[in-house]
Structures are given as structure tokens and as C-alpha cells.
Amino acid sequence: MTSYKELGLVNTKELFEKAVKGGYAIPAYNFNNMEQMQSIIQACVETKSPVILQVSSGARKYANQNILKNMARGAVEYAHELGYDIPIVLHLDHGDSFELCKDCIETGFSSVMIDGSHLSYDENVALTKKVCELAHSQKDYVTVEGELGVLAGVEDDVSSEHSHYTQPSEVVDFVGKTKVDSLAISIGTSHGRAKFKPEQCTRDANGILIPPPLRFDILEEVEKQIPGFPIVLHGSSSVPIEYVHMIEKYGGKLTDSVGIPEEQLRKAAKSAVCKINIDSDGRLAMTALIRKILVEKPDEFDPRKILGPARDELKKLYAHKNQNVLGSAGRA
Numbered sequence: 544m545t546s547y548k549e550l551g552l553v554n555t556k557e558l559f560e561k562a563v564k565g566g567y568a569i570p571a572y573n574f575n576n577m578e579q580m581q582s583i584i585q586a587c588v589e590t591k592s593p594v595i596l597q598v599s600s601g602a603r604k605y606a607n608q609n610i611l612k613n614m615a616r617g618a619v620e621y622a623h624e625l626g627y628d629i630p631i632v633l634h635l636d637h638g639d640s641f642e643l644c645k646d647c648i649e650t651g652f653s654s655v656m657i658d659g660s661h662l663s664y665d666e667n668v669a670l671t672k673k674v675c676e677l678a679h680s681q682k683d684y685v686t687v688e689g690e691l692g693v694l695a696g697v698e699d700d701v702s703s704e705h706s707h708y709t710q711p712s713e714v715v716d717f718v719g720k721t722k723v724d725s726l727a728i729s730i731g732t733s734h735g736r737a738k739f740k741p742e743q744c745t746r747d748a749n750g751i752l753i754p755p756p757l758r759f760d761i762l763e764e765v766e767k768q769i770p771g772f773p774i775v776l777h778g779s780s781s782v783p784i785e786y787v788h789m790i791e792k793y794g795g796k797l798t799d800s801v802g803i804p805e806e807q808l809r810k811a812a813k814s815a816v817c818k819i820n821i822d823s824d825g826r827l828a829m830t831a832l833i834r835k836i837l838v839e840k841p842d843e844f845d846p847r848k849i850l851g852p853a854r855d856e857l858k859k860l861y862a863h864k865n866q867n868v869l870g871s872a873g874r875a
């Protein structure tokens with residue numbers, strides 16, 4: 544049994560209260576290896592931003608939970624060494640069972656998501672409530688994120704063909720019965736790098752896909768129902784066209800990539816949306832640089848010379864997100 548406080552981590556409670564009041568969102572960046580963790584911490588220290596280090600069940604399988612836990616401890620010490628102690632959360636992304644959440648709560652996570660969005664409403668309530676009771680009864684309060692509504696797209700172990708928007712009429716009952724600390728909602732964001740089918744989009748003069756706008760009307764209605772309650776957006780990568788082009792220039796193929804425009808996320812971050820999940824953009828940035836190096840330097844075989852530039856690019860991307868999209872820069 545490890546408490547997150549022993550690792551130097553914090554839960555999301557105070558971070559979200561400040562973010563809702565301050566009109567910005569905390570970045571939730573996924574990680575499963577050292578280079579990603581380093582670039583996230585470098586970017587967040589440099590921009591003085593709080594951060595949520597997010598681990599999916601797929602990442603746990605890939606990297607081993609003990610290693611990830613100790614990397615989170617290392618992240619805290621690394622930030623300190625870089626000269627600025629930012630608040631760091633270790634969060635389980637898309638927990639799909641009580642047992643997985645329990646395991647994470649007992650091994651140093653400061654926050655977990657229980658995703659019962661694929662269940663019936665009543666089953667979602669029951670499962671989420673059970674996780675909250677366990678998380679909140681710990682010596683050090685662990686925060687819980689629930690989800691209402693279903694996002695389309697694919698993310699590690701999570702996938703759904705169709706999205707179902709969150710029904711604002713359900714949120715008061717859900718939050719009241721479960722006692723969740725934050726709520727992920729579905730207003731048109733989507734997992735993965737191809738967030739919409741081409742037929743759902745229009746095209747600009749250059750043939751680039753323009754996605755349908757987010758449903759801010761649903762967000763506003765949710766905010767009216769539960770004023771000031773922390774809202775979470777999943778699937779909020781913007782899928783920068785420069786990275787898609789770079790990947791394709793160096794031999795990749797990413798047909799019909801499209802994300803959520805950054806202006807729309809900036810607008811959402813100014814509301815009660817206080818956590819924005821970004822994963823695909825980081826994957827694209829790293830892959831773009833790795834492909835570039837491999838093609839441009841065919842004699843290179845030192846992984847550090849290949850992954851190092853990818854890490855630098857990832858840091859640049861995340862610093863940009865904190866400053867210009869989430870508004871979290873300067874808030875730590």
C-alpha cells in the first residue's frame with residue numbers, strides 16, 4: 544500500500560477548484576515511457592503549469608505499473624531538480640473495473656477515472672459510486688472522474704463506433720448519487736487521430752478536413768445544471784496538419800486525419816472544463832520526428848539520437864498547449 548503523498552503527488556481537488564475559477568484547464572498528458580515523461584515535465588516546469596500524468600490500462604500493460612509509479616515519483620523529483628515544484632497528479636485514464644481502480648488507488652495513484660459510460664445508466668451510477676466510496680475513504684483522499692455520454696473513436700483499450708452526447712438532464716442525479724469529483728462529458732470530441740469521418744466534415748480550399756464544431760450548447764446546459772462543477776474533455780487533440788504532413792513526407796500514411804481546432808478547446812477551457820486530455824498530438828509529434836531522423840540519417844542507429852529530437856519536439860508541443868490552448872501556464 545503506497546499513498547500518493549509518499550510519492551510527492553497531489554489529487555485533483557484543489558487544482559480543479561482553481562482552474563474552474565480561473566478559466567483555464569489542467570493538461571492531462573498520457574505517458575508510458577521515459578522520453579514522454581521527461582518532455583511533459585520539462586514543458587510544465589518551463590511554463591509553470593500544473594499537470595496530470597495520465598496512464599491508461601494499455602500503458603500499464605506496456606510499461607508495468609511499478610515502473611510507471613516510480614516514474615511518477617521520479618517526475619516529482621525531476622521537476623524539483625529543474626528548479627520549480629509544480630503540482631503533479633498521477634491519474635488512471637479509463638479505468639474499466641472496480642478492481643483496476645482499487646489496484647491503482649492502493650499503489651500510489653492520486654486520481655482515477657472509472658469509465659462506466661458503456662453500461663446502462665443505473666449500472667454506471669452503481670459502479671462509479673462504489674469506486675468513489677473506496678477512493679474517498681483512503682487516508683489521503685483520492686479523486687475520481689466519472690463519465691456520462693460516449694465518445695466515438697479508439698484509444699488503447701477503449702473504442703466505440705458511435706458517440707452519444709451527454710444528456711444534461713442526467714448530470715445532477717449522477718453527480719449527486721455517485722459523489723464523483725469531476726465528470727467527463729461527450730460534446731463532440733473523439734478519441735484517436737481521425738476524429739471524424741470525412742462525410743461528417745467539410746473541406747477547405749486546400750482539401751483539408753474541417754471538423755463539425757463542438758456542441759457548446761450541451762456544455763452550457765450541463766454548466767447550468769451543475770454550476771462550477773469540474774468538467775473533463777477527452778479526445779481533445781487537434782491533430783496538427785504539419786505533423787501529419789511530416790509523417791507522410793517521410794513514408795507514413797495517415798489518411799483522413801482530423802482533430803479538434805485549438806480555438807474551440809481554448810473556448811472550452813475558459814468554461815467549467817478544467818481538464819483536457821491530449822494524447823494523439825503527442826504520438827504524432829514523436830512519430831513525425833522519428834520518421835524524419837530515420838530517413839534523413841540512414842546511418843544513425845543510436846536510439847538516443849532518434850528519440851532525443853522527438854522528445855524535444857514533444858516538449859515544444861506541450862509548452863504551446865499550456866500557453867496557448869489550455870491557459871494553464873503560470874498557474875502552478
Ligand SMILES: [Zn+2]
Nearest residue numbers: 698777778820
Ligand atoms: Zn479518453
